[in-house]
Amino acid sequence: MGRAVQEALNSRDDAITAIRFDRGEEPDLSACDVVIDFTTAEGSAMLADRCAIAGRPALVIGSTGFDPAQRKAVEDAARVIPVVLSGNFSLGVNVLMGLVAQAAARLGAREWDIEIAEAHHRRKLDAPSGTALMLGEAAAKARGGDLTRLRADPHNGLSGPREEGRIGFSVTRGGGIVGEHSVTFAAEDEILTLSHSARDRSLFARGAVAAAVWVAARPPGLYDMQDVLGFR
Numbered sequence: 678m679g680r681a682v683q684e685a686l687n688s689r690d691d692a693i694t695a696i697r698f699d700r701g702e703e704p705d706l707s708a709c710d711v712v713i714d715f716t717t718a719e720g721s722a723m724l725a726d727r728c729a730i731a732g733r734p735a736l737v738i739g740s741t742g743f744d745p746a747q748r749k750a751v752e753d754a755a756r757v758i759p760v761v762l763s764g765n766f767s768l769g770v771n772v773l774m775g776l777v778a779q780a781a782a783r784l785g786a787r788e789w790d791i792e793i794a795e796a797h798h799r800r801k802l803d804a805p806s807g808t809a810l811m812l813g814e815a816a817a818k819a820r821g822g823d824l825t826r827l828r829a830d831p832h833n834g835l836s837g838p839r840e841e842g843r844i845g846f847s848v849t850r851g852g853g854i855v856g857e858h859s860v861t862f863a864a865e866d867e868i869l870t871l872s873h874s875a876r877d878r879s880l881f882a883r884g885a886v887a888a889a890v891w892v893a894a895r896p897p898g899l900y901d902m903q904d905v906l907g908f909r
Contacts, residue, residue, distance in 0.1 A: 678715040678739070681882035692890055703727075706734055711889040715739040717802070722747035725754035735759045735895070737888045739766060739881065741807030755899035759892045763902045764807025766884030770858065771902045773873045774815045777860050780869065781819035786842035789862045791816050796849035796857040804848045812860055813844050 679697070686694050695708040700720045706712060706727075711734050714721050721740040728736055738751065741764050751762055765771070781791065793816075795809040805813075810824070817824040822842070829843035830836070839845075849857075856875035861868060875881070888905045903909040 678878060678882065681878045682713055682715070682885060685879065685882040685886040689886060689890075692886060706731070709734040710893045711735045711737060713737045713739070713885050713889050715885070718743040718747045722750035725751045725760065729754035729757040732757060735761075735889075735892045737761045737885050737892060739763065739885055741810075742803030752899055755897060757897055759895040759897055759900065761888045761892045761900045761902070761905060763888070764811045765856075766881045766888060766902055767873070767875060768880075768884065768906065769873050770808055770811075770875075771906055771908060773858070773860075773871060774811060774903070775908065776871055777812050778815040778819040780860075780862055780871065781816040784862050784864075784869070786820055788864045790839060790843075790845070790864075792845045792847065792861045792863065794847045794849075794857075794859045794861070796851070796854045798853050798855070799850050801850060804850070805846045806848075806856070806858070808856065808858055809846060809848075812858060813846065816844055816860065 683694060683697070686692055696704050696706070698704045700716050712724065712728065714724055714736060718740050721738045722743070725736060725738070728734060735758055736754070738760065743751070751760060754760060793805070793809050793812055795806045797806055813828065814824045817827045820842070824844065827842060827844050829840070829845040832845065855878060859870055859872035861870045884902065888902065891905045892900060
């Protein structure tokens with residue numbers, strides 16, 4: 678992702694690279710208006726703390742797998758600096774979120790079960806992916822619920838019949854899969870599937886750079902790609 682972000686920056690004339698650094702390094706960020714961060718939840722939380730203490734720069738965070746304490750660190754930082762936090766910077770995925778919400782609102786939980794499937798490369802650390810959880814949250818919210826309550830346990834062994842309204846997840850990790858996500862709405866006599874396939878990591882990098890240009894002039898707050906793309 679670092680190389681992809683650099684290539685995306687090279688293709689624009691409204692942004693330049695001031696500095697590059699990796700986890701564990703503590704460079705001087707005073708020359709930066711925005712930091713684009715695709716590391717880990719732990720690294721992003723530490724970076725958010727550091728930027729909040731300094732009062733700058735703004736942040737674009739693409740890390741996923743945050744635990745409650747790490748998420749709170751980012752939210753606390755957003756009270757001081759502008760932060761774009763997203764599990765996916767793809768335009769297509771963010772449109773997919775809107776479609777999933779509309780479908781979930783119109784296809785009632787009594788007749789329609791929701792299953793979310795995702796696949797990524799073997800090196801990805803967290804599961805389900807941040808994007809899969811975003812899609813689950815969109816569906817749950819559209820049905821007036823909360824994903825932490827509606828998320829189903831993995832299907833395994835004699836788990837019994839499916840509980841009405843639960844949202845299930847399945848995960849594949851293998852090879853160099855960039856990113857595959859699908860949301861299936863299954864009724865007794867028909868099935869609707871909405872899906873997105875990422876073919877190259879450059880699409881995420883382009884979205885992250887667009888978010889960086891957008892957030893540079895924003896007031897403190899916690900934003901996501903729905904804000905950046907004008908969907909909200």
